[in-house]
Amino acid sequence: MNVTEAILVLKENGYKYTDKREALLQIFSKHDRYLSAKEVLEFVHANFFRLSYDTIYRNLAIFVDLGIIEQTELSGEKHFRFSCCSSHHHHFICNQCGMTKNIEFCPMDGVAENLIGYQISSHKFEVYGTCPNCEK
Amino acid sequence: MNVTEAILVLKENGYKYTDKREALLQIFSKHDRYLSAKEVLEFVHANFFRLSYDTIYRNLAIFVDLGIIEQTELSGEKHFRFSCCSSHHHHFICNQCGMTKNIEFCPMDGVAENLIGYQISSHKFEVYGTCPNCEK
DNA sequence: ACGCAAATCGGAATGATTATGATTTAGAAC
DNA sequence: GTTCTAAATCATAATCATTCCGATTTGCGT
Numbered sequence: 303m304n305v306t307e308a309i310l311v312l313k314e315n316g317y318k319y320t321d322k323r324e325a326l327l328q329i330f331s332k333h334d335r336y337l338s339a340k341e342v343l344e345f346v347h348a349n350f351f352r353l354s355y356d357t358i359y360r361n362l363a364i365f366v367d368l369g370i371i372e373q374t375e376l377s378g379e380k381h382f383r384f385s386c387c388s389s390h391h392h393h394f395i396c397n398q399c400g401m402t403k404n405i406e407f408c409p410m411d412g413v414a415e416n417l418i419g420y421q422i423s424s425h426k427f428e429v430y431g432t433c434p435n436c437e438k
Numbered sequence: 439m440n441v442t443e444a445i446l447v448l449k450e451n452g453y454k455y456t457d458k459r460e461a462l463l464q465i466f467s468k469h470d471r472y473l474s475a476k477e478v479l480e481f482v483h484a485n486f487f488r489l490s491y492d493t494i495y496r497n498l499a500i501f502v503d504l505g506i507i508e509q510t511e512l513s514g515e516k517h518f519r520f521s522c523c524s525s526h527h528h529h530f531i532c533n534q535c536g537m538t539k540n541i542e543f544c545p546m547d548g549v550a551e552n553l554i555g556y557q558i559s560s561h562k563f564e565v566y567g568t569c570p571n572c573e574k
Numbered sequence: 575a576c577g578c579a580a581a582t583c584g585g586a587a588t589g590a591t592t593a594t595g596a597t598t599t600a601g602a603a604c
Numbered sequence: 605g606t607t608c609t610a611a612a613t614c615a616t617a618a619t620c621a622t623t624c625c626g627a628t629t630t631g632c633g634t
Contacts, residue, residue, distance in 0.1 A: 318580065318631050339621075354583050359622065361581095375511055378591090379621070394553055403556065409545030409563055417530055419570040420539065427545055427563045434555040454600050454611065475590075490614050495591065497612095514622090515590070 303385045305331050308370045315368055325351050326361055330371060336381035336400035374428065376400070392427040398436035405429065439521045441467050444506045451504055461487050462497055466507060472517035472536035510564065512536070528563040534572035541565065 305327045309319060317323075329337070329345045337345075339358050346353045362382050365371040371382045376395065386404060394403040409427050441463045445455060453459075465473070465481045473481075475494050482489045498518050501507040507518045510531070517536060530539040545563050 316580095320581065320631075322582075352583085354585090355622075356584080356624080357582055375514070378511070378516075394556055394558075397559065403553070405549060405552065407545065407549055407552075409543065410565070413541060413543055413565065416541065416543075417539070417565070417567075419573075420530055420567055421573060422530075422565055422567040423533065424567070425563075425565040427561070429546070429549065429553070429558055429561040431553075431556055431558040431560070437555075437557060452611095456600075456612065458613075488614085490616095491591075492593085492615085493613055 303370060303387075308365070311368050311370055312364075317364065322351065322353055322357055323361055325349060325353070326358070326365075327370075330382070330384040334384065335402060336374065336376060336383045336395060338376075338379050338381050342382070374426075392429075394429045394431065394433075396433035396436055397430055398432055401433050401435070403433070439506060439523075444501070447504050447506055448500075453500065458487065458489055458493055459497055461485060461489070462494070462501075463506075466518070466520040470520065471538060472510065472512060472519045472531060474512075474515050474517050478518070510562075528565075530565045530567065530569075532569035532572055533566055534568055537569050537571070539569070 305324065308327050309324065312323065313319065325346050326342065328349075329342055333345065339355065339362065342362070343353060343355065343358055346358075362371065362373070362380075366373045366382070369385055369388075372385050373380060373382050374393075374395070375381070376397075381400065383400075383402065386402075389406075390408060392405040392408065394405060396402070405427070410422075410425055414422065441460065444463050445460065448459065449455065461482050462478065464485075465478055469481065475491065475498065478498070479489060479491065479494055482494075498507065498509075498516075502509045502518070505521055505524075508521050509516060509518050510529075511517070512531065512533075519536075519538065522538075522540065526544060528541040528544065530541060532538070541563070546558075546561055550558065
């Protein structure tokens, strides 16, 4: 997923092009890790854009809906990052910088048969720690 | 883990016995599922106890520290439940009632070797859905 | 260029959680 | 059992992320 593709996806789903939306997408394109709403706001402001929290949250929710970005909860706050690829996968997430590394293995495979009668709607598998870069 | 054991653990770690703490532990003993702080407060009040949020959060944090209860984040709110057993395990969690079912399988086994250079501090594997009881 | 629904603004509201300063209490020492 | 002190609790205010709202602006089809 890149900025141009994302804008196309927005169009396809009836959302308009706006400079704010492009600015948001650029941020995610440039910073390839999990960002809090506040971080996003600061990056946008650094680029001489005015932007309200309302706009941030509203658009990020739309982006998540459309699969443009991924969302997770880190220490009580929502964090967002560009969708790295369409295939189902999980993440190692660095507690320091928010960097992620894909984990292709999905633990659901061997689990469903032990949950007969339970309707499974979703699952979460995340590994937390420190990435080699922050380790130094 | 039961109430008496929990009080013992508190004593061993230099925490005093109080009727509020016992009331909290009784709630968890009685309601074997993930509870929000608000639910805990309501249950306690129903038992004719006065209790402030401060006391709830402070004690629940202590309980988590001592391994008396477990904590997770469900739809943006902290939830707590009695530690069911000491062995490492994961959970199916019902979105409706907060009920849990243990999943003994731990996906970390086959994953660590693919994360050389990454220091792993913790991980989370949770399956969400509807339990047979809420399904009806 | 016009019109309108969608998008944005900014400021207020919400709701969970945490901090504060005063008061009460458990439990040890006498 | 009385006293003492640190811990625990209380009530309230503060904080912080997130959402809501009414007013204004803007993208884009006509």
